[in-house]
Amino acid sequence: MKQLFGRPNGLTDVLQRYCPGCGHGIVHRIIGDLLIKLNIRECTVGIAPVGCSVFADEYFNCDMIQPPHGRGPAVSTGIKRARPDCIVFSYQGDGDLAAIGTAEIVHAAARNENITIVFINNAIFGMTGGQLAPTTLPGMKSTTSVQGRDIKKQGYPIKVCELLAGLDGPYYLVRTAVNTPKNVINTEKALKNAFVNQIENKGFSMVEILSMCPTNWGMTPVQSKKWVDDTMMKYYPLGEYRNRAKEEK
Amino acid sequence: MSEKKLMYGNHAIVEGVIAAGCRFFAGYPITPQNEIPEFMSIRMNEIGGVFIQTESEIAAINMLFGAAAAGKRAMTSSSSPGISLMQEGISYIAGADIPVLVVNVIRGGPGLGNIAPAQSDYYQATKGGGHGDYFTITLAPNSAQELYEFPKLAFELAEKYRNPALILADGLLGQMMEPVEFTYKPIDPDTLSEPSYALSGCKGRDRRVVRSYDLKPGKLEEMNWQRLKKYQKIQETEQRFEATDCEDADLIIIAYGTCARVCDAAIRMARSDGHKVGLLRPITLWPFPNNVLAGMSKTVRNFLVVEMNMGQMIDDVKLATECRSKIHFHGRPGGGVPTPPEIYEKIQAILGGAR
Numbered sequence: 001m002k003q004l005f006g007r008p009n010g011l012t013d014v015l016q017r018y019c020p021g022c023g024h025g026i027v028h029r030i031i032g033d034l035l036i037k038l039n040i041r042e043c044t045v046g047i048a049p050v051g052c053s054v055f056a057d058e059y060f061n062c063d064m065i066q067p068p069h070g071r072g073p074a075v076s077t078g079i080k081r082a083r084p085d086c087i088v089f090s091y092q093g094d095g096d097l098a099a100i101g102t103a104e105i106v107h108a109a110a111r112n113e114n115i116t117i118v119f120i121n122n123a124i125f126g127m128t129g130g131q132l133a134p135t136t137l138p139g140m141k142s143t144t145s146v147q148g149r150d151i152k153k154q155g156y157p158i159k160v161c162e163l164l165a166g167l168d169g170p171y172y173l174v175r176t177a178v179n180t181p182k183n184v185i186n187t188e189k190a191l192k193n194a195f196v197n198q199i200e201n202k203g204f205s206m207v208e209i210l211s212m213c214p215t216n217w218g219m220t221p222v223q224s225k226k227w228v229d230d231t232m233m234k235y236y237p238l239g240e241y242r243n244r245a246k247e248e249k
Numbered sequence: 250m251s252e253k254k255l256m257y258g259n260h261a262i263v264e265g266v267i268a269a270g271c272r273f274f275a276g277y278p279i280t281p282q283n284e285i286p287e288f289m290s291i292r293m294n295e296i297g298g299v300f301i302q303t304e305s306e307i308a309a310i311n312m313l314f315g316a317a318a319a320g321k322r323a324m325t326s327s328s329s330p331g332i333s334l335m336q337e338g339i340s341y342i343a344g345a346d347i348p349v350l351v352v353n354v355i356r357g358g359p360g361l362g363n364i365a366p367a368q369s370d371y372y373q374a375t376k377g378g379g380h381g382d383y384f385t386i387t388l389a390p391n392s393a394q395e396l397y398e399f400p401k402l403a404f405e406l407a408e409k410y411r412n413p414a415l416i417l418a419d420g421l422l423g424q425m426m427e428p429v430e431f432t433y434k435p436i437d438p439d440t441l442s443e444p445s446y447a448l449s450g451c452k453g454r455d456r457r458v459v460r461s462y463d464l465k466p467g468k469l470e471e472m473n474w475q476r477l478k479k480y481q482k483i484q485e486t487e488q489r490f491e492a493t494d495c496e497d498a499d500l501i502i503i504a505y506g507t508c509a510r511v512c513d514a515a516i517r518m519a520r521s522d523g524h525k526v527g528l529l530r531p532i533t534l535w536p537f538p539n540n541v542l543a544g545m546s547k548t549v550r551n552f553l554v555v556e557m558n559m560g561q562m563i564d565d566v567k568l569a570t571e572c573r574s575k576i577h578f579h580g581r582p583g584g585g586v587p588t589p590p591e592i593y594e595k596i597q598a599i600l601g602g603a604r
Contacts, residue, residue: 043450045319048460057458063448065318066460068341071311074303078315078323079448081299082273086319086450104311107304 010035012061021221023211024053026178027120028060030188031089035062038195044087045079047072051093052126070101073108076115087198089116095125098134098158105160105206112169112203116194119160119206122213123232130216134158137235142216157235161208165241171203173242177210179228183238193245202244210236252431259284259423261393262326262352262416263292265400270436271322271350272298275312277305277331280364281420282354285326306331310338310351317342317349318459320447322404322438326352328420329370330361332378339413340379344461346476347446348407350400351385352416354423357584365584366419366507371561374415375535382473384480386414386487387534389505393427401433408444410483417534419557421507421586489532490541494520498527500599501545503566504555505531507586512555515592526596534562539569546570551599553577555592557585 007013010032018024035041041062048056050069057064067075072090080088097105097119108115124142125131132142132149135157139148149157161175172194176187187209194205210232212224219227240246256264262285266274274293276286286302293300299316303309309325316323327335332353342349355370357363374387386406388399399416407414443449448457463469494516495501504512509530519526529545531538546552552574554563559582567576579595581587 042452045448045450054462057460061451061456063451063456064458064460065315065345065448066458066462067311067314068337071307071314071338074308074311075315075318077301077308078273078275078312078317079319080315081301081312082316082319082321082323083449086448103304104308107308 008032008036010041010061012059014058016059017055019215021212021214021224023122023178024120026184027118027209030191032060034192034195040087040195043085047075047090049092049096051096053091053093056091070096071104072101073104077108077113080113080115087195089118091118094121094133094135098160109164109204110167110169112171114198114201114203116198117206119208120211121208122211124213124216126213126216137231159236161241164206169204170242171244172197172205174240175208175236175238177228177238179212179225253428255426256393256429257284258393258396258418258425260288261397261429262400263288265397266324267292267296268433268435269322269401269404270438270441271324272438273316273321273323274325275301275303275309276325276327277303277309279328279331281356281423282326282328306334310335313349314338314342314347317347318448320444320449324350326354328354328356329358332370336379339385340381340383341461342413343383343385344381345459346411347459348411349413350403350407351413352418355417355419363584364420366421366586367557367584368419368506368508369558369582371534371558374417384535386412386483387417389417389532389534391506391509391530393425393429396422397429398432406487410479417506419507484536487533488536488538488540490538491530491532493528495527495529497525498549499525500551500553500596501527501529501549502553502555503529505534508555508557511587511589512592514589515596518589518593519596524596524600537565537569542566542569546573549574551575551577553579553595553599555579555587558582
């Protein structure tokens with residue numbers, strides 16, 4: 001019988017520890033696929049963040065490093081400058097990238113470092129148990145904002161694509177989602193662009209991916225997919241915020 | 250004879266780092282070490298190396314983590330407050346067993362302190378510095394010549410033991426001009442072999458992972474016990490020091506770096522007046538030269554520790570001598586630099602009191 005679907009060799013043959021309905025597994029699979037399709041697995045170094053996806057260093061079937069919280073873009077810069085022939089991607093969550101690692105992501109983008117950033121935005125701190133993230137929506141409940149995010153006390157969420165689009169540096173900034181098959185396909189296209197840009201030495205590419213966290217949102221997987229559509233996307237509109245490839249045409 | 254040049258200490262470090270085959274520097278400006286990144290930016294540009302002026306010392310140490318994990322010799326330099334910011338990164342690097350070189354041109358602290366020479370980061374350098382159980386190999390040069398020579402030694406030790414290495418200088422050593430002899434043939438980085446841990450793409454081999462964590466029960470404890478063996482090996486084999494006039498000494502001064510230079514002048518004053526005073530200069534602050542001190546403490550009644558701080562190395566001296574001798578202290582915290590007459594006065598007070 002012909003096998004139509006299976007684990008791509010870009011992922012290791014281990015059980016992933018993500019919760020049911022979590023978006024990490026979908027994004028991992030897309031990247032695992034691309035490592036093979038783009039024939040880059042054997043020259044890639046991936047960066048696992050601190051957060052739920054810290055275990056990404058076990059899941060991607062390529063060289064991996066696990067640096068301090070938020071410092072993925074700096075570690076990526078070090079690897080890429082030391083070994084320009086390697087393809088380097090930094091996989092980060094919203095606490096990692098938009099809270100503690102804000103300086104590193106902004107400056108890597110400003111330098112137009114030739115790296116690929118995969119940014120999972122699920123509006124919550126997952127690993128530590130559902131605390132307020134820099135991307136938690138106004139009014140959204142977390143374990144450190146039990147009444148809901150009060151913009152008078154906790155300020156506004158950070159829109160990372162829009163923030164980085166204010167810089168001249170970055171080559172490619174796009175926001176996608178993984179809550180529907182159509183959005184998953186668009187995410188795959190965006191991630192492919194983000195890796196191809198690096199292969200072609202174009203510079204800094206970031207894909208911000210709106211993702212589900214049913215566990216910490218207190219929803220079922222189905223509810224959480226709907227919530228991304230109904231609520232999250234209204235605050236974080238999908239689309240390209242920078243695409244120099246199109247501007248160059 | 251090899252080439253000789255009059256150089257700033259901070260420039261000598263740059264030449265030493267480049268001669269050691271390092272082609273990666275990342276750092277953030279801070280006084281009194283700015284001559285290092287400034288000169289490094291020029292030299293790396295000339296030889297096709299990497300120079301990155303970073304957004305912070307945090308970014309700098311993490312760029313080093315990346316470059317060194319990729320198997321390349323990588324260094325940064327900073328001064329005290331900047332080194333504090335790097336501690337999280339150094340802890341991760343130590344926990345991942347990756348060799349890097351960090352140069353600390355120490356200034357007066359705590360806090361913003363001042364920009365005068367100091368040795369107040371001794372505890373931070375020799376007792377780990379960041380979180381978790383670890384040590385960093387720590388070298389203390391006392392001249393522009395050693396600032397040139399120690400980067401090579403630091404990289405060699407760091408790589409031999411897969412451990413971060415520190416060089417502790419201070420504002421005075423960095424800003425001082427002295428002749429430097431280029432004593433060794435510069436290393437071509439292409440002749441350095443790829444380390445076994447290097448992240449370079451997994452073509453033709455199993456994938457590699459560089460990390461400092463393990464959540465499996467008992468595994469981290471096991472990893473730490475393994476690392477202790479490495480630290481014990483370093484302590485057994487890498488203690489370095491310089492002993493001057495110690496053979497017949499009634500009093501031995503213990504000082505490193507700038508203080509050792511000042512004390513060297515002080516013991517010459519004392520000797521010319523007939524006092525039998527020697528100088529023991531630790532070159533490795535970690536591992537501390539315990540063995541030589543333990544031996545000396547069996548015959549020498551008095552030791553004088555001189556530091557540009559409130560008294561930090563004195564703890565290690567007390568441990569090494571196991572309280573067999575009297576340990577005196579002369580310190581100048583907050584950017585103060587002792588003078589030879591000031592130390593000679595202390596010598597006279599100790600030896601006078603001993604009579």
